[in-house]
Amino acid sequence: MNVWGNKIKISIFGESHGGGIGAVIDGIPSGLTIDTDFIKREMQRRAPGQNKLSTPRKEADEVEILSGIFDGKTCGTPIIGIIRNTNTQSKDYRKNLLRPGHADLTGLLKYGDSHDFRGGGHFSGRIAAGLVFAGAIAKQVLKEQGITIGSHIKQIHNVKENSFLDIDNLQKDLLAELTSKAFPVIDDTIGEKMQQEILNAAADKDSVGGIIECAAIGTPEGWGSPFFSAVESQISSIMFSIPAVKGIEFGRGFDFAEMYGSTANDPFATDGNKIFTATNNNGGINGGITNGMPIVFSVAVKPTPSIAKVQNTVDIEKMENTTIEIIGRHDPCIVQRAAVVVECAAALALLDAGLI
Ligand SMILES: Cc1cc2nc3c(=O)[nH]c(=O)nc-3n(C[C@H](O)[C@H](O)[C@H](O)COP(=O)(O)O)c2cc1C
Known part of the structure; x- marks a missing residue:
């Protein structure tokens, strides 16, 4: 089943080259104010075709809200958002040649001949737009409770910048500033080098991966449970619904x-009122429960699987070994587009952990 959550339930639907994609979210309380312009801005942060660092596929990614929001407020009923696919180019995809690193083989193994392989079908990074829609709503509910979520690109290939954990007294302003950047890094000089890595890989018909570090500031103490509903478990389980995410660590992690x-x-330490910690190596969670410090975690995103370089593969019609050079419109790096997806997925996990 393709449903996530305990106190809220989310389902994401669609195929890359089908009619559309989107999400259904149930369990959001009634009467909460929702800013649809904010949803639009978050969708734009993930949308393709914006610069040389991402796929040239142009999609406006405008969400049509079919239900659950009335007069700018949640109704308490399921919220459904749909994004129509408008710019598909299915001829670029060949069913007989499996793309190494993508889900062509596993999709076929699970769904057989009914698998919609066009543009990666239901396995496309495009489907993550549904998570952004749902998460943009969750972010607003959390913001009302004083929680701000933001992220930065901590690493692209072998170019790295400092961690949030190295900043004394991490502030919401920094997260807000990062959110407004097309390439969210703390140090723009390092960001330039990271972008050059992506362009170099693309010029070499290749791709690169990296690390996104995400923080949630203002999370109350005491959210989560010791074992199966540890906040780490909840965040991790939703992070792996983001295509190409292959690792996660909390605080100093590995x-x-x-x-x-x-x-x-x-x-x-204490100021006489509150207990806090002088450092935040544990990333704001101990024993599965939030301790009031910023929640900080990092996810590893692998290099984009579809690359133009020659790779070995199998022709499944002939059952012969062969090679593939992937044409079509692909991201030379997924990281910069995935940052907002990570933030939105984190918002959903925290909302699920914190809802009473
Ligand atoms: C925002 C985003 C964009 C993506 N763009 C591409 C792409 O252009 N080409 C591609 O082959 N994979 C892309 N992916 C990754 C694939 O969807 C993913 O690698 C594939 O579904 C296999 O899943 P796995 O890597 O989690 O095993 C993208 C992922 C995300 C989150």
């Missing part, structure tokens, strides 16, 4: 392996 307890631990 770097903990080379630290001592004395540097890994976050020392407690």
Whole structure:
């Protein structure tokens, strides 16, 4: 079943070259104000065809809200948003040649001849637009509670910038500034180098991946449960619904392996009122429960599978080994378009964790 969530339920639907794509969200309380211009801006952050760093496929990605919002407020009933596909070019896709790294083989294994392979079908990164629509609503509900979510590109290929965890007193203003950037990095000079890596890979008929680091500031203490509903589990489970996400770490994550307890631990401090931690190596979660510090996690995004370089594959009609050079319109790097998807998916996970 293609449904996610406990207190809210989300389903995303559509195929890349079908009639349209979108999401159904149930469980959002009634009477909450929703700004449709904000949804539009979030959709634009993911939309394709905006610059040389992304696929030239041009899609306006305008959402038509079919139900659940009336007079700018949630009705409490299922919210449905649909985005029509307008710019498809199905001739670029050949059913007999499997694209290495994509889901052509697994789609075929699961759905057989009924698998809509055009443009990656239901496995296309385009389907993530539904997550952005649903998450743009979740972000607004969380904002009313004082929670701000933002992200930056921490790494493209081997070019890296500092982590949110290295910033003393991470502020909402920085997250807001990052959200307004087409290429969200803290240090624009490093950002230039990252963009050059993407262009170099594209010129070489190749692609690159990277890391998106996401933060949620203002999350109340005490959200989540120790084991199966740990906030880490909830965030992780929805992150893997984003195509091309292959890893996740919370706080210092895999770097903990080379630290001592004395540097890994976050020392407690108080201003006489509140307890906080001097560092945030644990990324705002202990024992599966939020501790009031910013939630900080990173996801690894693999290089775009569809590349123009020659690769070995199988022709499934002839059952012969052969090669493939993928034509068509593809992102030389997915990371910059996926940043908003990660933020929106995080918003859905936090809303699910925090709704009473
Ligand atoms: C925003 C976004 C854009 C994507 N663009 C492309 C693309 O242009 N070409 C491609 O082959 N894969 C693209 N992908 C990735 C594939 O959809 C994904 O690798 C594929 O479905 C296999 O899933 P997996 O990588 O999670 O195993 C994109 C993913 C996202 C999130």
